[in-house]
Amino acid sequence: MSYDEVEIEDMTWNEKLQAYTYPCPCGDLFQITLEELRAGEEIARCPSCSLYITVIYDPEDYENAEPPTGGSDTKAPAAPPHTPEVEVH
Numbered sequence: 001m002s003y004d005e006v007e008i009e010d011m012t013w014n015e016k017l018q019a020y021t022y023p024c025p026c027g028d029l030f031q032i033t034l035e036e037l038r039a040g041e042e043i044a045r046c047p048s049c050s051l052y053i054t055v056i057y058d059p060e061d062y063e064n065a066e067p068p069t070g071g072s073d074t075k076a077p078a079a080p081p082h083t084p085e086v087e088v089h
């Protein structure tokens with residue numbers, strides 16, 4: 001039995017994880033990827049505990065879905081500057 005049933009509209013697209021997420025009571029996030037949605041998967045699992053939720057969505061909406069992009073201003077930070085290797089003597 002799943003922990004809960006959550007509509008996809010209530011989940012949050014996480015750019016970093018490339019998955020729809022929903023807060024898990026353990027503090028982590030239930031996750032389901034777009035690919036899983038396309039495949040008809042409806043279980044979003046939490047990587048940190050054994051809980052999972054059933055995602056309510058219309059599979060037809062995701063058959064050809066693209067990852068949501070959006071003018072969010074959460075830009076990935078630039079790559080850290082290359083640190084010169086320290087020579088150990």
Ligand SMILES: [Zn+2]
Pocket residue numbers: 024025026027028029046047048049050051
């Ligand atoms: Zn959890």
